[in-house]
Amino acid sequence: MIQTLRAAVEWDICIIGGGATGLGIAVDAASRGLKTLLVEKYDFAKATSSRSTKLVHGGVRYLQQGNIKLVIEALKERGILLKNAPHLVKNQAFIVPNYKWWEGPYYGIGLKVYDWMAGSLGFGPSQFLSREETLALAPSLDTDSLRGGVLYHDGQFDDARLAIHLAMTAADHGATLINYMNVEGLLKSNNKVCGVHLKDTLKDTSKGSATCEVKAKVVINATGVFADSILKMDDEHSDSMLTMSQGIHIVLDRKFLPSNTAILIPRTDDKRVLFAVPWHDKVIVGTTDTPVKNESILFSIIFKNTLRKTLAIQTF
Numbered sequence: 001m002i003q004t005l006r007a008a009v010e011w012d013i014c015i016i017g018g019g020a021t022g023l024g025i026a027v028d029a030a031s032r033g034l035k036t037l038l039v040e041k042y043d044f045a046k047a048t049s050s051r052s053t054k055l056v057h058g059g060v061r062y063l064q065q066g067n068i069k070l071v072i073e074a075l076k077e078r079g080i081l082l083k084n085a086p087h088l089v090k091n092q093a094f095i096v097p098n099y100k101w102w103e104g105p106y107y108g109i110g111l112k113v114y115d116w117m118a119g120s121l122g123f124g125p126s127q128f129l130s131r132e133e134t135l136a137l138a139p140s141l142d143t144d145s146l147r148g149g150v151l152y153h154d155g156q157f158d159d160a161r162l163a164i165h166l167a168m169t170a171a172d173h174g175a176t177l178i179n180y181m182n183v184e185g186l187l188k189s190n191n192k193v194c195g196v197h198l199k200d201t202l203k204d205t206s207k208g209s210a211t212c213e214v215k216a217k218v219v220i221n222a223t224g225v226f227a228d229s230i231l232k233m234d235d236e237h238s239d240s241m242l243t244m245s246q247g248i249h250i251v252l253d254r255k256f257l258p259s260n261t262a263i264l265i266p267r268t269d270d271k272r273v274l275f276a277v278p279w280h281d282k283v284i285v286g287t288t289d290t291p292v293k294n295e296s297i298l299f300s301i302i303f304k305n306t307l308r309k310t311l312a313i314q315t316f
């Protein structure tokens with residue numbers, strides 16, 4: 001891949017960022033026959049794309065917000081993903097426990113609409129459950145005031161593996177994808193971006209320069225939460241485009257959810273949607289949603305990983 005990079009004169013498209021977005025763009029571009037380069041600063045899916053709640057969902061919460069168009073699109077994508085990658089996506093049953101009298105009909109009817117919107121790409125019909133049926137599927141629920149539940153189906157996937165498979169698919173279509181290759185600046189001609197300055201962060205500099213310039217007809221900023229840092233390379237006075245938010249999952253032992261059915265709490269006291277989802281021999285609970293000032297705080301959590309470990313240990 002590095003030799004191909006050195007030999008190329010100009011790329012049709014250079015994608016910055018090897019997360020789900022950048023890798024998906026690489027598959028799309030390469031499969032259309034475009035000469036495609038993707039560069040990733042660390043490893044593929046090192047950032048947000050390996051730290052999700054692992055759900056391929058149709059966006060139940062957007063239904064509650066009335067964003068019908070988004071839900072229809074997400075349900076369609078969910079179905080396509082299951083068809084295209086059945087080895088990475090699986091059907092996951094969820095229970096919405098009901099503690100108030102109105103929750104059964106409210107969530108039950110909402111989830112029937114969700115089923116209907118999925119059409120032929122549906123993952124299975126939702127159903128109303130009695131208190132006993134709910135506890136049989138989710139025995140660790142708080143029994144106090146529990147009236148029953150609603151069972152529905154969504155998808156679960158391995159986010160990091162999906163990213164690697166997207167990278168492999170893009171490579172099969174002729175794309176060049178290089179990790180540990182940092183974009184340090186943008187090349188410009190007539191005030192238009194026409195390429196990138198790269199630094200190979202694994203290169204032994206005693207054997208030659210680690211930096212190079214690459215020309216491209218189109219440069220795509222697919223750096224997710226880091227997108228503002230690329231924008232600032234174009235114009236250091238550009239306004240920030242993003243409002244940062246940090247989400248934390250707590251990883252618990254499976255004894256906290258001793259079943260294969262996940263739990264969805266549609267609204268916590270602080271107005272979040274909360275999931276408790278079985279994941280291998282653990283259960284992932286989350287997420288929080290805390291505004292942060294800039295991505296360097298997220299960086300320290302993502303890349304040092306200490307907080308995740310500390311949380312898991314404290315919980316045990």
Ligand SMILES: Cc1cc2nc3c(=O)[nH]c(=O)nc-3n(C[C@H](O)[C@H](O)[C@H](O)COP(=O)(O)OP(=O)(O)OC[C@H]3O[C@@H](n4cnc5c(N)ncnc54)[C@H](O)[C@@H]3O)c2cc1C
Nearest residue numbers: 017019020021041047048049052053054055183223224247
């Ligand atoms: C807590 C949480 C839970 C979530 N749960 C789900 C879920 O269950 N299901 C779901 O579908 N979605 C979920 N999402 C959303 C989903 O994870 C993100 O939308 C997706 O991962 C974003 O991918 P991305 O490629 O845009 O960004 P990222 O994965 O962050 O990728 C950006 C990449 O750009 C690279 N980069 C940055 N700067 C440079 C540079 N200068 N040069 C080269 N490379 C650079 C970074 O190293 C990084 O790898 C969740 C998000 C969060 C925060």
